[in-house]
Structure formats: C-alpha cells, structure tokens
Amino acid sequence: MASSRHIFQAPKGMRDFFPEDMAIRHHLEQAWRSASIRHGFDEINGPTFEHLELYTIKSGDGIVSELFSFQRSGGQTDYALRAEFTPTLARMVAAKGRSLTVPTKWFAIPDLFRAERPQKGRLREHRQWNVDILGVAGPEADAEVIAVAVAALRGLGLGPEDIRVRISHRGAAASMLAALGVPEDRMTEAFGLIDKREKLPSEVFTEQAAALGLQASGVAKLDEMTGSRISGDQPPASIAKTHGLPVESVAELDALASELDKRGLLPFCDWDLGIVRGLAYYTGTVWEIHDARGAFRAIAGGGRYDGLVEMFEGPSTPACGFGMGDVVLALLLADRGLLDGDVSLCPRPDVFVLSSGHDQAEDLLVPLSTGLRDIGLHVRHTWKATRNIGKQFKEAASCRARIAVVLGEEVGRGMVSVKDLDAAEQFDVSLGDLSTWITRRLAGGVERA
Amino acid sequence: MASSRHIFQAPKGMRDFFPEDMAIRHHLEQAWRSASIRHGFDEINGPTFEHLELYTIKSGDGIVSELFSFQRSGGQTDYALRAEFTPTLARMVAAKGRSLTVPTKWFAIPDLFRAERPQKGRLREHRQWNVDILGVAGPEADAEVIAVAVAALRGLGLGPEDIRVRISHRGAAASMLAALGVPEDRMTEAFGLIDKREKLPSEVFTEQAAALGLQASGVAKLDEMTGSRISGDQPPASIAKTHGLPVESVAELDALASELDKRGLLPFCDWDLGIVRGLAYYTGTVWEIHDARGAFRAIAGGGRYDGLVEMFEGPSTPACGFGMGDVVLALLLADRGLLDGDVSLCPRPDVFVLSSGHDQAEDLLVPLSTGLRDIGLHVRHTWKATRNIGKQFKEAASCRARIAVVLGEEVGRGMVSVKDLDAAEQFDVSLGDLSTWITRRLAGGVERA
Numbered sequence: 001m002a003s004s005r006h007i008f009q010a011p012k013g014m015r016d017f018f019p020e021d022m023a024i025r026h027h028l029e030q031a032w033r034s035a036s037i038r039h040g041f042d043e044i045n046g047p048t049f050e051h052l053e054l055y056t057i058k059s060g061d062g063i064v065s066e067l068f069s070f071q072r073s074g075g076q077t078d079y080a081l082r083a084e085f086t087p088t089l090a091r092m093v094a095a096k097g098r099s100l101t102v103p104t105k106w107f108a109i110p111d112l113f114r115a116e117r118p119q120k121g122r123l124r125e126h127r128q129w130n131v132d133i134l135g136v137a138g139p140e141a142d143a144e145v146i147a148v149a150v151a152a153l154r155g156l157g158l159g160p161e162d163i164r165v166r167i168s169h170r171g172a173a174a175s176m177l178a179a180l181g182v183p184e185d186r187m188t189e190a191f192g193l194i195d196k197r198e199k200l201p202s203e204v205f206t207e208q209a210a211a212l213g214l215q216a217s218g219v220a221k222l223d224e225m226t227g228s229r230i231s232g233d234q235p236p237a238s239i240a241k242t243h244g245l246p247v248e249s250v251a252e253l254d255a256l257a258s259e260l261d262k263r264g265l266l267p268f269c270d271w272d273l274g275i276v277r278g279l280a281y282y283t284g285t286v287w288e289i290h291d292a293r294g295a296f297r298a299i300a301g302g303g304r305y306d307g308l309v310e311m312f313e314g315p316s317t318p319a320c321g322f323g324m325g326d327v328v329l330a331l332l333l334a335d336r337g338l339l340d341g342d343v344s345l346c347p348r349p350d351v352f353v354l355s356s357g358h359d360q361a362e363d364l365l366v367p368l369s370t371g372l373r374d375i376g377l378h379v380r381h382t383w384k385a386t387r388n389i390g391k392q393f394k395e396a397a398s399c400r401a402r403i404a405v406v407l408g409e410e411v412g413r414g415m416v417s418v419k420d421l422d423a424a425e426q427f428d429v430s431l432g433d434l435s436t437w438i439t440r441r442l443a444g445g446v447e448r449a
Numbered sequence: 450m451a452s453s454r455h456i457f458q459a460p461k462g463m464r465d466f467f468p469e470d471m472a473i474r475h476h477l478e479q480a481w482r483s484a485s486i487r488h489g490f491d492e493i494n495g496p497t498f499e500h501l502e503l504y505t506i507k508s509g510d511g512i513v514s515e516l517f518s519f520q521r522s523g524g525q526t527d528y529a530l531r532a533e534f535t536p537t538l539a540r541m542v543a544a545k546g547r548s549l550t551v552p553t554k555w556f557a558i559p560d561l562f563r564a565e566r567p568q569k570g571r572l573r574e575h576r577q578w579n580v581d582i583l584g585v586a587g588p589e590a591d592a593e594v595i596a597v598a599v600a601a602l603r604g605l606g607l608g609p610e611d612i613r614v615r616i617s618h619r620g621a622a623a624s625m626l627a628a629l630g631v632p633e634d635r636m637t638e639a640f641g642l643i644d645k646r647e648k649l650p651s652e653v654f655t656e657q658a659a660a661l662g663l664q665a666s667g668v669a670k671l672d673e674m675t676g677s678r679i680s681g682d683q684p685p686a687s688i689a690k691t692h693g694l695p696v697e698s699v700a701e702l703d704a705l706a707s708e709l710d711k712r713g714l715l716p717f718c719d720w721d722l723g724i725v726r727g728l729a730y731y732t733g734t735v736w737e738i739h740d741a742r743g744a745f746r747a748i749a750g751g752g753r754y755d756g757l758v759e760m761f762e763g764p765s766t767p768a769c770g771f772g773m774g775d776v777v778l779a780l781l782l783a784d785r786g787l788l789d790g791d792v793s794l795c796p797r798p799d800v801f802v803l804s805s806g807h808d809q810a811e812d813l814l815v816p817l818s819t820g821l822r823d824i825g826l827h828v829r830h831t832w833k834a835t836r837n838i839g840k841q842f843k844e845a846a847s848c849r850a851r852i853a854v855v856l857g858e859e860v861g862r863g864m865v866s867v868k869d870l871d872a873a874e875q876f877d878v879s880l881g882d883l884s885t886w887i888t889r890r891l892a893g894g895v896e897r898a
Contacts, residue, residue, distance in 0.1 A: 007500040008540050008761060011528060014496030016541050019555070022492045037796050038822040040829035043471045047463030048497060048560055048574055049517075051456040068528070070519035072564045079460060079517070091457050092465050103832045106468070111497055115521045125497055136832060151822065262815040312457060347486050366711040373487040373600065380489035383552045383585060
C-alpha cells in the first residue's frame with residue numbers, strides 16, 4: 001500500500017502534537033492567557049471556518065487562492081477556513097453593536113489556516129494569540145496591547161536583549177512615500193511593497209518601486225529610511241527630523257511614547273520607519289515584534305484599525321490589537337534555550353503507587369489510587385506485570401513523580417512506606433493518615449510520620 | 450447590502466463564543482483536563498484537517514457526503530476537516546510503532562466537524578474530549594477510561610442520579626442478533642440499525658430489521674432485548690440468562706464489573722443490551738453515557754477497538770477509549786442548574802484601581818496597575834473619563850473585583866485606601882506595603898494595616 005503511505009502522515013504544513021509538543025503548546029498558551037487576564041481582557045473565540053465572503057469583502061477576490069475554501073457536498077454556500085481572526089472579531093463586535101461595554105477588551109487563541117507552500121516559521125495551520133481593544137481612540141490603548149504582548153514574552157523568559165518592539169505609524173509611512181513621489185491612490189500598494197522588502201531580491205524591489213513612480217534615487221532614499229531605526233528612549237520626532245519628514249507625521253508616536261513609558265516598556269521598543277504592515281486595514285500606529293538579531297520572521301504584528309468594524313456594518317469604532325503565532329515564537333524560545341524539548345514541561349505526577357505483589361497490596365493498588373485521584377491528585381502506577389520494586393521506582397522516576405507510595409507486606413498492619421522522591425527521604429505512614437500526609441507534603445510541609 | 454447580511458453571522462451550525470460562552474467552554478475543558486491528568490493521561494492533538502483518505506480507508510466512500518472536504522486551489526490532494534479523532538490517533542500511534550511506551554495513555558481535546566443539518570445537541574463544529582488506552586487487552590483499561598469519564602462529570606457536579614453509564618459488549622449483541630437469525634456477514638449493518646433505533650419511526654425500524662432477515666416476532670424480541678437494562682450492581686450474566694443468551698457472551702462484562710467495582714463506579718453503571726455503537730471498528734466492550742432521564746442525546750460513547758491501529762499499518766495493538774462532546778454536556782448541565790449562564794465562571798479581577806482624579810493619583814494609576822500585574826495579579830481600572838468614585842466602585846462590583854485600591858489625595862503622603870469588596874472591610878495601607886498586603890489578603894490572610 002505504498003501509494004496510500006502519505007495518508008499515515010499529517011498533511012503537508014500541518015502538525016501532530018505528541019505529549020512533548022503539546023506541553024510546549026500549553027506553555028505558550030499559558031503565558032498568553034495569563035498576560036491577557038492580568039491586563040483585564042476577556043477571552044472569546046469563533047468558528048473554525050467562516051463564510052468565504054467574510055474575507056473577500058475586505059480583501060477582494062485575490063485572497064481566495066490563499067484560502068482553503070469549500071462547499072458542503074451538494075450545498076451552495078462558500079466557506080473558508082479562518083485565515084486570520086480580525087474579520088471574525090469585527091463581525092462579532094458589529095453583531096453586538098452598541099450593546100457592548102466600551103471599551104471592549106478581548107483576546108482569542110484561534111487556529112488559523114493558509115493555503116501556501118509551508119516555509120520555516122510559516123505553516124498551513126498555526127495557533128495565533130489575538131489581543132484587541134475596541135472603543136478607545138487614544139494611544140493608551142495601543143500602549144496597553146503592546147504591554148500585554150511584552151508581558152507574555154517576558155513570562156516566557158525573553159528580555160529586551162532578545163526581542164524588540166519595532167513601532168511606526170501609517171501617517172509617517174505615507175509622509176515618507178509622498179515625499180518620494182508616490183501618488184495618494186497607490187499608498188496601500190506601496191505599504192505592501194515596503195512590508196515585504198526584506199523578502200524580495202533587490203532588483204525585484206527596485207522594479208516594483210519604479211512601477212510606483214520612484215526614481216533610482218528615490219529607491220535608495222526609501223531603502224535608507226526604511227532601514228532606519230532608533231531606540232525607544234529617543235523621541236520619535238528625531239527620526240522624522242533626520243529624514244526631513246514633517247514632525248506632525250509622528251506626533252501620535254510621541255503621545256504613544258509617553259504611554260509606553262508609564263508602563264516601563266521603552267527599553268523594549270524601537271522607532272522604525274521600516275514597519276508598515278501588509279494588511280490594508282491599518283489606519284495609524286503599526287508595530288511588529290522581532291527577535292533582536294533579526295534571524296526569524298516577525299513574532300507578532302499589530303496596529304490601529306479604526307475603520308474595520310464599520311466595514312462590517314457595525315458602529316464606527318476605534319480599535320487596535322495584534323496577533324502572535326505559535327510557530328516563530330517556539331523557534332525563538334528553542335534558539336534561546338528556553339524550551340527544553342523534553343518532558344520537563346509535562347505535568348508531574350504527585351504520586352506513583354508501587355505494589356510488592358502481596359495479595360493485600362494488590363487489592364489496595366487501584367482503590368488507593370482512586371481515592372487519591374478523587375481528592376485531586378495526579379496518580380500513576382505501573383501497568384506492567386512486573387512487581388519488581390526497583391523497576392517500579394525506575395518508572396516513577398522516569399515520569400518525574402514527586403512521591404512514591406510502596407504497598408508491601410506492612411499493608412496488613414495498616415502501614416505503607418512513602419518516599420519523597422525529590423528530597424530522597426523515606427517515611428512510614430499509616431493508611432488512615434496517608435492522604436493528609438501527602439497533601440501536606442506536596443504543599444511544602446515537612447511532616448514526620 | 451441585505452444580500453450579504455448572512456456573512457455577518459457565524460455559518461449555520463457554527464458558534465461564536467462571547468466571554469460568557471468561553472467561560473463555559475473553559476469550565477468543561479478544565480473538568481476534562483483535570484480528570485485526564487489525575488489519571489495519568491498525556492495530552493496530544495493533531496491537525497484540524499487530514500487527508501480525505503484517512504476517513505475513507507476505514508469507512509468507505511459513503512462517508513464523504515458527511516465530511517467537509519476540499520483541495521488547495523490548484524492542488525491535487527483531497528483533504529477533509531477532522532470528523533472524529535480516532536483515525537488521527539490511530540495514525541499517530543502507527544507512526545510511532547513499537548517505540549511507544551506501553552501502555553500509551555493519551556487524551557485530546559480537538560474540534561470536530563460534520564457536514565450535516567444541525568440539530569439540537571448536534572452542531573457542525575463541536576469540541577470533543579477523547580481518552581484512550583493503547584496496549585492493554587484486559588478490562589482494567591476499559592474500567593480506567595470509564596473512570597476518567599465519570600470523574601470529569603462528577604467534577605462538574607453530576608451524580609449517579611443524573612448520569613448513567615450504559616454498558617454492553619459487541620459479543621453479546623452478536624449473540625442476540627445471531628439468535629434472531631441475522632447472518633454473520635450482516636452483523637455490522639445490524640449494529641448500525643440497533644444504534645439508531647430510538648431515532649427511527651417504528652415502521653422504518655421494522656422494515657429495515659425485516660431486510661436483515663428478521664420475522665415480525667424477531668423484531669418484537671429484538672425490541673424487548675435492546676430495551677432491557679439492569680443496574681450495575683447486578684451481575685451481567687443475569688441479563689444474558691433472562692434473554693436466553695449464552696453466558697459466555699457477557700463473560701468479559703463480568704470481568705469488567707469487578708474492575709469497575711474496585712474504582713467505586715458500579716453505582717453509575719447499567720448493563721444495557723441496547724448499546725452497540727454505530728461505528729464499525731468496535732470489537733468488544735461498548736458503552737455510552739446518557740442523562741438518567743433520557744432527555745438528551747448520548748453525552749459520551751466509547752468502547753474497545755482492538756483492530757484499528759493495525760488497519761493504519763501499525764503493530765497489532767489492543768485499544769479502548771471514548772469521546773465526549775461539549776454540546777450535549779452543556780445542555781445537560783444547564784438543565785440541572787449547574788451552569789449559571791452569566792459571568793460567574795469568568796475570571797475575577799484581583800484588584801480594581803480607582804482614581805480620585807487628583808494629579809498624583811492620575812500619575813500613579815497606570816504604573817501602580819502595571820506593577821501589580823507584573824507580580825501576577827489580575828488588575829483592572831476604569832477606561833471612562835469619569836473620576837466619580839461611586840461610579841468606579843460600581844464598575845469594580847460589576848466585574849466582581851475582590852479588592853479595590855482607591856488612589857486619592859493621600860497618595861501625596863504615600864498612603865492609599867484599600868477595600869476588601871467581598872468582606873466589605875476598608876483599610877489604609879502605605880504604598881510601600883501595598884503589593885505584599887494584597888498578596889496576603891488574597892491568600893486568605895487577614896492583614897490589618
């Protein structure tokens with residue numbers, strides 16, 4: 001059956017999550033969820049597939065080839081696997097209309113899909129954390145969503161020497177492009193070109209820039225400006241001045257700087273005219289988080305999108321937010337030695353119950369384990385036929401159990417032998433006291449039996 | 450734009466999860482995950498879509514109309530949204546082959562999809578908890594997965610008066626059908642008919658039973674046997690004897706009864722010849738969990754499937770497990786008054802910070818909130834322009850914050866006023882002591898400032 005061999009693998013660009021992979025996924029999600037909740041965001045989610053038109057209404061039919069789309073067998077309606085979360089978010093906000101509390105602070109952790117050739121850091125299915133504030137026009141909202149992103153990354157062990165929040169503004173980018181002669185009606189196209197410039201061969205970039213009306217000197221100037229970055233503790237106005245851009249084009253970034261400062265975030269930030277974001281719907285601040293060495297794709301991207309909810313027939317709603325995927329983030333953490341890639345992120349058993357094989361011990365093995373599970377403990381025991389105590393201790397160690405309970409002959413006298421495997425200390429405990437003893441020991445108490 | 454109105458809703462049979470809905474989803478998942486981990490199961494997951502053939506190889510092409518299937522635009526490969534998790538599981542087990550630890554105890558919480566007309570309790574997308582033990586042929590594995598299912602349901606507040614584990618065996622069902630004259634090669638078909646009998650009009654059931662070779666008297670007898678159920682504390686053999694079936698056909702259930710008893714589960718169980726499960730791959734024990742009144746669809750279904758891993762070219766592997774979806778379970782919990790349907794399942798803020806509007810208070814609002822978030826607390830403050838303290842206290846109460854910190858004039862003297870909103874007690878605390886004070890108070894300590 002060699003011809004069907006491929007069906008025994010996950011489809012291209014899709015992932016199987018074995019326990020160690022799942023532990024990493026939980027580790028990331030835990031950091032994401034914790035940062036979101038600490039900052040007062042409520043979790044939402046939506047369907048895994050949407051009406052195809054939800055994507056085409058915003059991006060045009062050109063987007064269809066990047067989507068996995070389908071109909072129900074014999075059906076008429078076009079669906080597409082969710083490619084990004086923002087259209088779902090805008091739809092949900094629009095559906096609630098004016099009944100929503102303002103501001104609406106929401107986060108979501110959906111699976112997203114892209115019908116592309118898989119590349120390093122970019123798979124066909126990935127999980128993406130989305131954080132958004134709707135209903136606040138001021139820079140305090142932009143600063144707050146950046147704070148949430150940075151809090152999660154700090155929670156994962158990354159500091160300002162590992163990650164940089166690179167911030168710009170669509171107004172600054174438009175100013176820059178206008179100064180170089182790009183006409184107003186080709187701005188969106190020009191943003192797209194700048195966004196992908198690092199991935200294009202330079203001759204392709206030059207050619208496409210020329211098609212937008214830039215001279216060779218303009219291309220060089222664009223290269224210089226988009227390659228220009230200053231650290232967050234300097235005023236954004238200075239980068240505008242350097243390049244002869246109007247200071248007003250970065251006025252909103254000055255206000256943002258002050259809000260970032262209140263949250264202690266400036267050491268993580270750079271002002272960077274090379275950031276524009278590819279998506280058409282951004283209207284103001286735009287930002288990305290990159291690894292400091294620039295070795296990976298962007299870890300997160302976001303910005304302000306004040307027009308989007310209205311596009312979905314909701315009330316006019318200022319909004320900003322970001323998305324952060326799991327794939328690049330896991331690559332970066334592994335690169336920094338912050339993911340062990342072994343079982344150490346898997347839940348540790350509280351108790352491993354061993355049996356000597358004596359009748360009374362055997363009779364007690366399952367009921368005792370059941371009782372300890374009923375009070376909330378993570379309990380394992382061997383499933384092998386062997387009753388060799390040494391082998392059972394090995395099994396207990398390999399799953400990293402904290403406490404071993406040995407059921408032996410002394411069960412007949414109502415006693416068991418208990419070993420704290422971390423402390424390598426052993427005790428005799430009566431069966432009647434066992435659950436209390438274990439609970440206290442796990443809580444850090446050093447009971448003597 | 451009335452014609453595009455439908456795109457502003459979730460597709461038919463798909464769900465939007467607003468914060469209250471999401472809190473319910475987390476409540477169920479938390480019970481599922483906790484029961485799984487306590488019993489020593491490791492979490493896995495797989496891709497949201499698989500190769501279409503992964504489903505047709507097992508079920509034939511007839512399954513295709515029940516799947517959402519598609520190709521990548523311009524591609525050649527057929528994919529289908531994951532309809533059940535077991536094929537993915539079998540594929541993952543087969544891929545690891547003999548390198549897996551035996552037994553393999555795995556659980557997963559995937560989203561699954563059905564291209565059917567949505568019905569009460571049956572949607573096009575749902576989340577399903579799957580728990581499986583691979584590598585154990587004996588009834589201790591069947592009992593253990595039943596124990597996990599019951600532990601989760603008990604964790605959600607359901608007792609033996611709410612839910613019943615209805616257990617049978619494919620051997621007993623085959624015995625019963627053979628006695629009625631169903632030929633060996635039509636057993637799978639007959640299992641399918643019994644499985645759906647409660648949903649079929651009786652004349653359709655009679656007609657289809659006749660097509661399997663049953664006389665009118667046989668149909669009546671089948672009805673009687675499949676409608677027959679005895680409580681778990683009675684021996685399974687007695688139900689066989691009542692209907693003149695060979696006692697050997699329930700011998701494995703006798704062994705299962707003893708394993709269930711060790712785990713204290715018999716009060717939750719019934720022996721029920723009406724349970725066969727519709728899926729073709731079950732080979733032994735089969736069981737479903739229903740609400741005791743029979744008002745809803747099955748809450749969970751599972752059994753033994755010893756031949757499946759081999760079908761996916763893995764080593765011969767005895768296996769058993771079950772699936773439990775979120776839709777029927779949530780309906781039952783709501784019916785029993787065990788889901789509040791309001792915000793009470795949403796995370797409670799630890800702290801709500803209020804500002805009187807004085808300059809020093811305003812300057813402190815965000816840095817103080819940031820500092821408390823940095824030590825792991827869930828902190829909110831008003832985003833409204835008002836600095837009316839009464840209105841801010843209302844906001845704190847409506848999000849059910851535990852502690853209110855009021856920043857007023859006394860901030861100038863390094864002091865804040867703190868209110869424990871649950872205890873309705875108020876304290877003056879110095880800014881330097883604040884985070885320690887709050888941490889202790891939340892941990893249950895009754896600090897006096």
